[in-house]
Amino acid sequence: xxxxxxxxxxxxxxxxxxxxxxxxxxxxxxxxxxxxxxxxxxxxxxxxxxxxxxxxxxxxxxxxxxxxxxxxxxx
Amino acid sequence: xxxxxxxxxxxxxxxxxxxxxxxxxxxxxxxxxxxxxxxxxxxxxxxxxxxxxxxxxxxxxxxxxxxxxxxxxxxxxxxxxxxxxxxxxxxxxxxxxxxxxxxxxxxxxxxxxxxxxxxxxxxxxxxxxxxx
Numbered sequence: 224x225x226x227x228x229x230x231x232x233x234x235x236x237x238x239x240x241x242x243x244x245x246x247x248x249x250x251x252x253x254x255x256x257x258x259x260x261x262x263x264x265x266x267x268x269x270x271x272x273x274x275x276x277x278x279x280x281x282x283x284x285x286x287x288x289x290x291x292x293x294x295x296x297x298x
Numbered sequence: 299x300x301x302x303x304x305x306x307x308x309x310x311x312x313x314x315x316x317x318x319x320x321x322x323x324x325x326x327x328x329x330x331x332x333x334x335x336x337x338x339x340x341x342x343x344x345x346x347x348x349x350x351x352x353x354x355x356x357x358x359x360x361x362x363x364x365x366x367x368x369x370x371x372x373x374x375x376x377x378x379x380x381x382x383x384x385x386x387x388x389x390x391x392x393x394x395x396x397x398x399x400x401x402x403x404x405x406x407x408x409x410x411x412x413x414x415x416x417x418x419x420x421x422x423x424x425x426x427x428x429x430x
Contacts, residue, residue: 234370235370235372236369236371237321237325238321238325238328238377239372241325241328241329242324242325242328242380242384244328245328245329245384269325272329273328273329276299276329277300277329277330
């Protein structure tokens, strides 16, 4: 999946993954994909909830080792 | 979450209290909610220029300090500046400032000093009101 931007939020604890994702999504255009990498276990449910609250689409998520990956399509 | 308004009362001044207040405030602001925090009594420590950088852990819970470091939790100073950057409204309670002999200059910049009625006016149409 072609991401317009990749955000490395690994090692960050709540609420920073969501805070950084919010900032990063402001830097891309509607319809583009933001790829986010995290290690915070809470970010799995948090980024899902965050995308929903902003009307963004969580297109795909994956786990690779300790890293959670999210692909969010900006509304 | 746009068009959602969150009103928070911060009435306690320990490190745990500060994390509850600022984590929820920044998470709400990151979700496009309008957020306002009313700092009263010991909650004023959270926006005191010096005190907010070194808030106490509850007595007997000092060992959690290590846990905060290991979890790579942002500092309160960092969360406070993120909250301000995201437009979280910070209201300091005038009456408790008088009781605690605090001047506006002793608090961080960018805050408003206001009375109880101002917070009530802000919170009257809030979707969530949280008290810590």
